[in-house]
Amino acid sequence: MSNQNYYELYRRSCIGVSLMDALDDMISRGRMTPQLAMKILSNFDRGIAEVLASRVKATLSFKGHLDTYRFCDDVWTFLVTDVTFKFPQKDKPSISTKKVKIVSCNSKKPGEQ
Numbered sequence: 039m040s041n042q043n044y045y046e047l048y049r050r051s052c053i054g055v056s057l058m059d060a061l062d063d064m065i066s067r068g069r070m071t072p073q074l075a076m077k078i079l080s081n082f083d084r085g086i087a088e089v090l091a092s093r094v095k096a097t098l099s100f101k102g103h104l105d106t107y108r109f110c111d112d113v114w115t116f117l118v119t120d121v122t123f124k125f126p127q128k129d130k131p132s133i134s135t136k137k138v139k140i141v142s143c144n145s146k147k148p149g150e151q
Contacts, residue, residue: 044080044083044084044087045083045087045113045143046079046083047141047143048082048083048086048087049079049082049083054082054086057078057079057082058079061075061078061079062075097126098123098124098125098126099123099124099126100118100121100122100123100124100138101121101122101124102118102119102120102121102122102138103118103119103120104116104117104118105117105118105119105137112143112144113141113142113143114140114141114142114143115139115140115141115142116139116140116142117137117138117139117140118137118138118139118140119136119137119138120134120136121134121135121136121137121138122134123135
């Protein structure tokens with residue numbers, strides 16, 4: 039295992055929030071040290087980034103109105119309104135929503151070209 043840094047974006051996903059709640063509970067009950075919890079979260083960040091990069095092959099297209107965009111610290115953030123998502127499978131209906139926030143980070147690991 040290396041000491042590379044990974045984005046912590048997925049900690050705000052359902053599974054990430056559940057993991058952090060469980061770790062906080064274990065720390066408050068004295069069953070785990072905060073240092074071990076941080077190591078677990080670091081492994082979660084690495085693991086989810088690697089799985090998404092290597093195993094997820096699904097695609098979709100979307101159309102909407104770009105409301106706001108930012109680029110800071112190698113991270114793009116887009117706020118899109120009136121969005122419609124379309125799936126490549128013909129039997130799946132399109133999905134519409136009023137607002138979507140898209141966060142895009144560099145897919146290369148630190149040190150890769």
